[in-house]
Amino acid sequence: MADRRERFETGMKTRRAVLGDTYVDAASARMTPLDEDFQTFITESAWGGVWSRPGWTKRERSMVTIALLAALGHDEEVAMHVRATANTGATPEDIREALMHVAIYAGVPAANRAFKIVNKTLKDMKTEEADKA
Structure with missing residues (x-):
């Protein structure tokens, strides 16, 4: 126990x-x-x-997690883990590269949907940050 x-x-x-x-x-x-x-x-x-x-940093785990969730079509979880990149150190460029892998290994439609979710989430995060300032 x-x-x-x-x-x-x-x-x-x-x-x-x-x-x-x-x-x-x-x-x-x-x-x-x-x-x-x-x-x-x-x-x-x-x-x-x-x-x-x-063995892996939180940044690396974050990128893999986003790619897997995107490949599986778990939209809410993709958005949640994109928000978590503020804490893991994964950058928008890291996310882009992860989603490029999704496009090749899980399909363009999965990556296309994930890019839409990521773009919206990153935009929302910027707006929320500006509102705090």
């Missing part, structure tokens, strides 16, 4: 570092008894396991 608890704590720390406190706090507040086990599983496995492994 201590191993799972450690993975959860590591996962929550990594999740907050990548997605930001605001996002994680909101996601935690939306948690219900129905999805509590699922949220714990994601925190332990994805964030405490895969995202916390040594």
Whole structure:
């Protein structure tokens, strides 16, 4: 049990570092008894396991994650992870290169849709940043 608890704590720390406190706090507040086990599983496995492994930087993991989500057509998750690049260090140029791979290996329609999502998300992020200033 201590191993799972450690993975959860590591996962929550990594999740907050990548997605930001605001996002994680909101996601935690939306948690219900129905999805509590699922949220714990994601925190332990994805964030405490895969995202916390040594070997790749958060920037590298961010680029691969965006490419995979785009290839699979998970639009909301693409947008969420594009927002996370503010914390991971992946640049718009990194995202472009990841989506070029998506075009070749997963298809032009998948990349085309992802480019639309990325452009909108980056524009929204700029607007939000300007509004803060």
